[in-house]
C-alpha cells in the first residue's frame with residue numbers, strides 16, 4: 239500500500255515553525271498538490287516526507303509503516319527537485335542507472351530498464367548526453383526517468399516546472415499528469431502556481447504560514463474557499479464588507495450598503511457581526527441576465543474595460559467597489575459608465591466568511 | 594576556452610612576460626646545476642652532468658631528498674584527509690562557530706613560518722612530550738603549514754556545490770557514505786587534487802618552520818641544500834634543485850592525471 243498519512247507533522251526552527259501540525263491523508267495513486275505562497279512550508283513538508291529533514295514532532299506513515307525515523311535511502315520515495323539535480327559527472331544513461339545499480343540488478347536488466355525508461359519519457363537515444371547538453375525540459379524528463387525507473391512507492395515533486403519557460407511549462411504540466419495517471423503512482427506535487435495545482439491535481443492542500451488551511455478537490459478549492467486567505471490566493475475575488483443579519487446552517491442573510499442578500503455561510507458567523515462576502519467577478523450577473531432567485535443589488539457603473547473575449551466592469555455599491563466580468567458574446571447587454579444597473583448572483587456562488 | 598580569440602595581444606604579451614619572470618629562476622637553477630665548473634656560478638662555465646652525478650652519489654643529498662619526499666608524502670596524505678573533512682564541515686554549517694573555525698584554520702597562512710616553528714619547538718620542549726626534534730613533531734609542523742591550503746582549495750571547490758545532488762542520490766537508495774563517494778567526492782575531486790598538490794609542494798620546499806623541528810642528522814632537502822651552500826659553494830645544491838623541480842612537476846602531472854583535470858575544464 240502506498241497511501242500516505244501525515245499526523246500532526248511539525249518542524250520548528252528556533253523561534254518559528256516552518257510546518258505546524260499538518261494532518262493529511264493522501265490516497266493510493268492520488269495526485270495531491272501542496273499549494274501556497276513562497277515560504278509557507280511546502281518544501282519543508284516535502285523534505286520531511288523524503289527524509290531529508292527530521293520532524294520536530296509528528297508522524298509520517300506510508301501504508302501501515304511508520305517511516306518517520308527512516309533515512310531517505312530506506313523509504314522508497316522518489317523526489318524530483320526544482321533544479322532537477324542531474325549528476326553532472328554521469329551521462330543520462332548512468333544517471334538513470336544509478337538507483338538500479340544500488341539495487342544490484344544484473345547488468346542486462348539495468349540496460350533494458352534504462353532504455354525502456356528513456357523511451358517512456360520521450361528521450362530515446364539520449365543515453366550518452368551529459369547534463370550540460372540538455373535543455374531544462376530534457377533535464378526534467380531525465381530527473382523523472384531516474385526516479386521512476388526504481389519504481390518508488392511515492393513520487394514527490396518540488397516546483398518542477400518553475401525553472402521552465404511558459405510554453406514548455408504548459409506542455410510539461412499535461413505530460414506529467416498523463417504519466418502519473420498511466421503509472422498510478424501516489425504523487426505529492428509542491429507548487430505556488432494555482433493554475434498548475436488546479437489543472438493537475440485530484441486534490442489540493444492549500445498552505446499558509448506553516449499550516450494547511452484547506453484541503454479539497456480543485457473545484458471545491460476554487461468554488462468554496464473556506465478562508466479569506468484561500469479566496470485571495472486562488473483566482474480573483476471581490477471581498478466585500480457586510481453585516482450578518484441572520485446566520486443559519488449553510489446559508490446566511492447579510493446586508494451590504496443597506497441592501498439585503500442571501501449567501502452561503504462559510505461558518506462561524508454570528509448575527510450582528512461584521513463579515514466578508516466573497517464573490518468571483520465571473521459569477522456576477524447584470525441587468526436582464528439575472529434570474530428570479532438570484533441575490534440582487536443596485537449598483538452604478540464606474541467604468542467598462544473592453545478586453546476582447548471579456549468585458550470587465552468596475553461597479554460601485556454604496557462606498558464599495560465590485561468588479562464583474564462578462565463574456566463578450568453576441569447580443570450581450572453593455573452598460574456605459576454612469577449607468578444605474580441591477581447586479582446580482584446565485585446565492586450558492588457567494589460565501590460569507592468571518593472577517 | 595571559447596573566448597580564446599577575445600584575448601587581446603597586449604594581454605597575451607603581459608601573460609608571457611609574467612611567465613618568463615616566474616620561470617627564470619627555475620631556468621637559472623637548472624643551468625647552474627648543469628655547470629661544468631667548480632663553483633656555483635651563473636652563467637655556467639660549460640655544461641656537464643658532473644654535479645648531477647655528484648648529487649646522485651652523495652649520501653647526504655640523496656638521503657635528504659628521500660627524507661623530504663617521504664615527509665611531504667605523509668604530510669600530504671594527512672593534510673588532504675583532514676583538510677577535506679574540515680572543508681566539508683565548513684561549507685555545510687552556518688553560524689558563528691563555523692565562521693570562527695574557518696578563521697582559525699587559516700591562521701597558519703598568515704603566521705610567519707618562523708613564528709610557528711619557534712612556537713611549536715618551545716611547546717614541544719617545555720611540555721616534554723617527546724616531540725621535540727622528532728619525525729612526528731616535524732610532521733605536525735608540516736601538516737599545520739599545509740592544511741590551510743587544502744582547506745582553501747577544497748572549500749573553493751565546494752562553493753556552489755548543489756546539496757540536492759547528494760539528496761537525490763540518497764533518495765535513489767544510496768547510504769550517506771555511498772552518496773558522498775559517488776557524487777560529492779567525484780565532483781570536488783579537482784579541488785582535493787589541487788589542494789594535495791599544494792600540500793606536497795609546500796611541504797617539500799618548507800624551510801623556516803622546519804628549521805626548528807628537524808631531527809638531528811635527518812635534514813630535509815631544503816635544509817641540506819642550505820647547509821651545503823654555507824660550507825662549500827658547490828653546484829650540487831643546484832643539481833638537487835633540478836631533482837626537486839622535477840619531482841614537483843611530476844607530482845602535479847600525476848595528480849592531475851588521477852582526477853582528469855581536463856574533464857573539469859572541458860565543462
Ligand SMILES: Nc1ncnc2c1ncn2[C@@H]1O[C@H](COP(=O)(O)OP(=O)(O)O)[C@@H](O)[C@H]1O
Pocket residue numbers: 251255256257274275276277278279280281282283
Ligand atoms: N534550515 C532552516 N532554518 C531556518 N528556517 C528555515 C529553514 N528552512 C526553511 N526555513 C523557514 O521555514 C519556512 C518554510 O520554508 P519552505 O518550506 O522552504 O517554504 P516553501 O517551500 O513553501 O517556499 C520559511 O519561512 C523558511 O524561512
Ligand SMILES: [Mg+2]
Pocket residue numbers: 277280281282
Ligand atoms: Mg520551496
